[in-house]
Amino acid sequence: MSDQPLVLIDDLGDGIRVVTMNRPDVRNAISDNPMIDALIAAAATLDADPAVRVLILTGAGSAFSAGGNLKTIAAAGGLVSDFPPQTRENYRAGIQRLPLAFERIDVPVIAAVNGPAIGAGCDLACMCDIRIAAQSAVFAESFVTLGLIPGDGGAWLLPRIVGFAKASEMVLTGERIDADDALAAGLVSRVVPDGRLIDAAVDIARKIAANPRIAVRMTRRLMRVAQNERLENTLEYSAALQALAHMTEDHREALRAFGERRRPVFQGG
Numbered sequence: 001m002s003d004q005p006l007v008l009i010d011d012l013g014d015g016i017r018v019v020t021m022n023r024p025d026v027r028n029a030i031s032d033n034p035m036i037d038a039l040i041a042a043a044a045t046l047d048a049d050p051a052v053r054v055l056i057l058t059g060a061g062s063a064f065s066a067g068g069n070l071k072t073i074a075a076a077g078g079l080v081s082d083f084p085p086q087t088r089e090n091y092r093a094g095i096q097r098l099p100l101a102f103e104r105i106d107v108p109v110i111a112a113v114n115g116p117a118i119g120a121g122c123d124l125a126c127m128c129d130i131r132i133a134a135q136s137a138v139f140a141e142s143f144v145t146l147g148l149i150p151g152d153g154g155a156w157l158l159p160r161i162v163g164f165a166k167a168s169e170m171v172l173t174g175e176r177i178d179a180d181d182a183l184a185a186g187l188v189s190r191v192v193p194d195g196r197l198i199d200a201a202v203d204i205a206r207k208i209a210a211n212p213r214i215a216v217r218m219t220r221r222l223m224r225v226a227q228n229e230r231l232e233n234t235l236e237y238s239a240a241l242q243a244l245a246h247m248t249e250d251h252r253e254a255l256r257a258f259g260e261r262r263r264p265v266f267q268g269g
């Protein structure tokens with residue numbers, strides 16, 4: 001393994017941080033515990049920083065993430081045990097921590113998919129709030145072609161993004177789709193030339209970061225909760241968060257700016 005950090009964090013200013021998976025030698029595979037730990041630690045640390053407004057997640061090299069590291073999965077003492085209950089525990093203590101970690105944070109995450117997002121790599125992109133793709137990006141829920149199932153939460157994540165029928169097509173065939181097909185399916189919200197990917201992600205991030213920090217984070221939390229709640233429960237949760245939002249200084253500043261016909265100056269409070 002390289003001595004380089006598994007995850008790089010770059011500060012682009014305006015509260016925007018770029019988180020780069022830095023294992024191009026294994027196409028940014030995310031099934032090994034060191035990479036899982038590094039991603040979770042980066043997400044938790046940046047989420048806890050009130051100066052951080054938006055994260056952009058991308059991969060070093062030519063791939064976003066190839067998903068599982070098949071060499072270490074198959075190796076003795078790796079993810080798979082001869083005792084199936086132990087393999088189950090390995091998944092729970094390993095890669096299944098990733099979707100829970102992304103669900104837990106409040107800072108919005110943009111996936112800048114710079115190349116192949118395969119298997120767990122596709123699911124990692126689905127853990128993010130917004131996905132944009134370089135023209136060369138490809139996506140695949142390829143588990144079935146290896147005689148496996150989506151063991152990292154893909155069966156929960158993907159149908160909520162592309163719908164049950166398209167998700168079923170992807171997971172049952174395992175076929176790759178290109179960036180334009182991903183756009184048509186709603187898997188990504190835009191496709192840009194390869195050389196424009198990070199700039200396009202930053203453009204979106206700056207629009208998010210320009211809004212009041214507390215409102216953005218509470219809105220992200222509300223959107224996550226609403227995916228799994230009944231309407232009446234979502235309305236109750238919305239009312240509770242809105243009561244908090246009305247008491248923020250940034251909301252008061254927005255009202256003052258509206259009355260004075262000027263742009264608001266938000267301070268993050």
